[in-house]
Amino acid sequence: MGRVARRACALLLVLGAACAPALPDPESPGAELYRTRCGGCHRLYAPATLTAAMWEMQLERMDREMARRGVRPLDTAERDTVLRYLQAHGSDAAPPEGDS
Numbered sequence: 001m002g003r004v005a006r007r008a009c010a011l012l013l014v015l016g017a018a019c020a021p022a023l024p025d026p027e028s029p030g031a032e033l034y035r036t037r038c039g040g041c042h043r044l045y046a047p048a049t050l051t052a053a054m055w056e057m058q059l060e061r062m063d064r065e066m067a068r069r070g071v072r073p074l075d076t077a078e079r080d081t082v083l084r085y086l087q088a089h090g091s092d093a094a095p096p097e098g099d100s
């Protein structure tokens with residue numbers, strides 16, 4: 001039973017469905033916004049998969065994707081919060097200091 005459930009979960013992950021995706025700093029406003037605004041069209045990409053510069057580029061592209069699909073684009077504050085969150089955990093982010 002447990003094994004079957006684990007396998008189903010792995011399969012869902014492969015298919016891109018949300019199987020409780022483990023985001024870093026999951027309670028932060030950035031993570032919250034990322035979940036609510038960015039998970040509607042595709043799975044949430046782990047912040048550590050892209051560099052800070054790549055996240056900035058992707059957000060610009062997502063503006064266009066959202067406009068094209070009639071989804072309300074991120075406002076400036078939302079954009080800032082999401083971008084800072086993604087960049088703080090990006091692949092070229094400085095390793096967290098101390099006991100955060």
Ligand code: HEC
Pocket residue numbers: 034037038039040041042045058059061062065066069071074082
């Ligand atoms: C309105 C639907 C929609 C929303 C909302 C959306 N995306 Fe996307 N996203 C897409 C589509 C469609 C693609 C694939 C086409 C492309 O890459 O240009 C994509 C691709 C991506 C990719 C590239 C994946 C790859 O393998 O190249 C990233 C990263 C991404 N989105 C991040 C985000 C982030 C961050 C947000 C929230 C700010 C977001 N998306 C919100 C539609 C959306």
